[in-house]
Amino acid sequence: MAEGIEGKVIVITGASSGLGAAAARLLAEGGAKLILGARRAERIDSLARDLSDGTAGEVIAVTTDVTDALQVRRLVDGAVSRFGRIDVMLNNAGVMPLSPLDRYKVDEWDRMIDVNIKGVLYGIAAALPHMQKQKSGHIINVASVAGHTWFPTGTVYCGTKWAVRAISEGVRQEVKPYDIRTTIISPGAVATELLDSITEADVLQATRKATSIAIPADSFARMVAFAISQPDDVDVNEILFRPTRQQG
Numbered sequence: 001m002a003e004g005i006e007g008k009v010i011v012i013t014g015a016s017s018g019l020g021a022a023a024a025r026l027l028a029e030g031g032a033k034l035i036l037g038a039r040r041a042e043r044i045d046s047l048a049r050d051l052s053d054g055t056a057g058e059v060i061a062v063t064t065d066v067t068d069a070l071q072v073r074r075l076v077d078g079a080v081s082r083f084g085r086i087d088v089m090l091n092n093a094g095v096m097p098l099s100p101l102d103r104y105k106v107d108e109w110d111r112m113i114d115v116n117i118k119g120v121l122y123g124i125a126a127a128l129p130h131m132q133k134q135k136s137g138h139i140i141n142v143a144s145v146a147g148h149t150w151f152p153t154g155t156v157y158c159g160t161k162w163a164v165r166a167i168s169e170g171v172r173q174e175v176k177p178y179d180i181r182t183t184i185i186s187p188g189a190v191a192t193e194l195l196d197s198i199t200e201a202d203v204l205q206a207t208r209k210a211t212s213i214a215i216p217a218d219s220f221a222r223m224v225a226f227a228i229s230q231p232d233d234v235d236v237n238e239i240l241f242r243p244t245r246q247q248g
Contacts, residue, residue, distance in 0.1 A: 004229030006031035014093030016043040018192030022217035035079040037064030066119030076126035089127035098153040116160035138181040188242030189214040
């Protein structure tokens with residue numbers, strides 16, 4: 001598992017729980033040097049301590065709100081200052097407060113746009129200059145099955161994940177002169193805390209029922225490790241995966 005991962009400097013946003021935390025655990029086991037960003041300082045610090053004690057790789061926690069471009073830049077610049085480079089930027093932070101449009105949850109729409117779209121853009125903006133200078137690197141953006149389809153209550157969320165895919169493809173085409181790799185990972189139903197951001201009780205109940213087949217977050221971590229561990233001349237551009245039983 002460590003082949004292609006050991007020693008790599010990897011920045012992960014949204015790393016305090018769910019997909020980000022699972023990826024951090026697996027990559028730490030592979031000997032990566034991790035810089036973990038998340039808003040919840042206590043949780044991110046605790047995860048970094050646990051991983052540092054149990055693995056060979058170095059793990060650093062930096063409290064980071066991805067809606068603040070300066071904080072994201074500080075996260076990435078700190079990684080480069082500490083380790084001299086950044087090999088992988090995993091833009092993972094996301095929220096999913098689903099609701100029908102006619103409930104006018106404008107604040108929640110804004111939050112999804114700020115985290116799911118702007119947060120990805122800020123991560124790219126922070127990492128790209130370093131990767132261009134190195135003439136190497138790997139940008140991984142987390143989209144969703146919702147970035148391939150639509151469903152009631154998910155109009156805005158789906159829109160943000162379609163945007164992540166469009167942005168990622170644009171980046172892929174622009175970075176070819178610098179030997180930078182790009183990957184979009186689109187998970188289906190995976191068991192995380194993402195549903196906790198749903199504030200509408202009926203929507204939450206329906207979503208929990210629909211996602212009762214969710215698979216563990218470790219499944220996402222393995223997809224990340226697969227993309228990273230490929231030889232430098234192999235660019236895995238998109239991974240779409242679901243639980244075997246998921247229909248939509």
